[in-house]
Amino acid sequence: MSDPNLLTSDVEEALRAGVRDLLADKADADAVLGRVESSSPLDMDLWRTLVDLGATSLPIPESLGGQGAGWREAAVVAEEVGRAVAPVPFLGSTLATAALLHLSDDTDAQEALKSMASGESVVVLAIPLSGPVDGPLARTVRSVADAGVATRFLVPADGGLHLVEAASVEPVVSLDLTRPVWDVTFADSGVRLTGSGESAVDSALLAGSAMLAAEQVGIAEWCLTTTVAYLKQRYQFGRPVGSFQALKHRLADLWQSIVLARAAALNAADALATSSADTRVAVAVAQSLCSTVAVRAAEECVQLHGGIGMTWEHPAHLYLKRAKADELALGTPGKHRATLASLVNLPG
Amino acid sequence: MTDVRERVAALLAEHDPATTDRLDFLRARFDAGLAWVHFPEGLGGLGLPRAQQEIVEAELAAAGAPDNDPRRIGIGLGMAAPTILAFGSEELKKRLLRPLWTGEEVWCQLFSEPGAGSDLAALGTRARRDGDDWLVTGQKVWTSSAHTARWAILVTRTDPDVPKHAGMTYFVCDMTDPGVEVRPLRQITGEAEFNEVFLTDVRIPDAHRLGEVGDGWRVAQTTLMNERVAIGGRSTPREGGMIGVVSDTWRANPDRRTPEAHDRLLKLWVEAEALRLAGIRLRQQLANGAPGPEGSAMKLAFARLAQELSGLELEITEDGLRYDDWTLRRPDMVDFTGRDAGYRYLRAKGNSIEGGTSEILRNIIAERVLGLPSEPRVDKDVAWKDLPK
């Protein structure tokens, strides 16, 4: 097996700069905080700007109106979405994109991808954010991310994947303010797409998990950078608090974990992009590690800010809530390690 | 651009590994510029990007060519060579690099002293000018491979009257000089991998100086940076090194498995894999001419993983209560994963001390990578001779 490419290219860095600038402008901490308490917690103006930039359709082929790039580029966007905890339906639509790409021989699937690429519709995969459960089509699926802005749903039911227009969507009070979840109830109607629903969901979970890992790296980096900047300028005992070794060592350890997490996340995106035979291992490694690192980074961020870190006003809590919800999303770290155990022959 | 594959093919055509003497082959490889392709021509390299080395290694390994047994000569390869390349005269480079690389001459590192470990700049081994030579007197300690070394990289104090970082000078030292005395120091493993070294009026020609008089600290930094990259940037296959040994132990001992140990193993497996990937990324960054500060992260993570893994191994192995052999030996190589589980557990304790302790690495990361302020210091503006010792 030759080494994966774990460097980002100039093109990828240019994409990053574009998305980062946009998010810094349209989704700064005040804007996000204001948004999450409003009646429309997701920022669809921002989403449309991302659509126009091409940042939401990177893995969709050009023949279907997408950018014809791939999962490495999508991972760059995911990381920036995480860094800004941007309230946009990125994850829900990433999961749907991957499932539809898997079934892209089906003309309805092609049509759905086209309308996603153009921004005409937002398609969301109707699974609980914590991971899929199968059942009949007519049922309520709890805790679906981004469902409140979906115009269509992909519903796994009876072994197939169904494209559904009509559903009743109930907001719930969510732990993660910037990626709230909804309960969605489906009636017994929709188009069953040709092909195996199970394997479509499986590939959605693989791609979604890899993108989530990139997002977690973005979250962790924001938390580290913000904490370092604060500790440089916060004085106690006549010194910057950041000059105390007990804190410096904690931050050095966190930085070291992020170095590893970044390599693992890049590897997962690269494995997906190159359809590597190693993709499952790469994703399990990335998802179990990056989840843990992002939560630790957010917890350190709150603690090392002291009282201000406990306030609603400071954005640290948005990152803590996103990081903790991301840890549960698409399988906990322990679940990914259990997957890994069988993949690499380390039975329990 | 030079095609390294052609070069390798030409080397193999002229020197069939099956019939060529090992040392002759290594010398020929060095002369063909295939020792370290990023070194200059004439010094074992071809002035090519570092990444091309992996092609050379793969092709030569496939052809069954002998290697230079890097475990025996790690200090020469990882630390002495890059320092000599950066600061040595042309004559020194020509004289020293070839036998260093082939392993004909082993190197050791005379840095640490009883009074100067983490605070290397506190060292007191004195070098005094004597005509075209220097006379060096002092004591070094924890010197790995001193008993097999032909040469040493050595940092000395040449001016005690200025602050400690300013008065140091760096040399290469001939370990066969009559003033050099090497005594074994036994380690917790029972072995004596390191030594104490007494230097008494050791005569070193000025031509063996690396860098300017008084500039030894800067030269030593080059050595230390390379040391951390050498440990951190090392390329391993998946499940290479300690994680491979422990995973195999796990597979071989179903009776000793517990859910708690299983989860620890998997967490460590994930981290070991991520560390391996970060190493690949680091090498890719180096090849593109942009070394990241990740080197110190590698060393820090490497030490912690080696210690946790080897600790876990004792719990899951059949004979965790036994040890293979406490006999005092003076090994001629450093092998972190060699011998048995007890040895690995004990040897790994050194990983967070040698080459800069984990505490010092965290200081370096916090201050040089994250830019956090340094602790208040009492030793910056005081002449070395006036420092409390």
Ligand SMILES: Cc1cc2nc3c(=O)[nH]c(=O)nc-3n(C[C@H](O)[C@H](O)[C@H](O)COP(=O)(O)OP(=O)(O)OC[C@H]3O[C@@H](n4cnc5c(N)ncnc54)[C@H](O)[C@@H]3O)c2cc1C
């Ligand atoms: C197996 C092994 C092989 C070695 N090989 C060589 C060799 O070949 N050549 C050579 O020159 N040296 C060698 N060393 C020496 C090694 O570099 C030193 O041991 C190391 O730098 C620490 O120095 P010290 O032992 O004096 O400990 P000290 O510096 O006295 O440290 C004692 C403790 O204090 C901590 N500490 C010190 N300063 C700080 C600080 N500012 N902040 C926080 N904590 C601090 C340290 O981390 C450590 O835990 C080797 C050591 C080992 C264990």
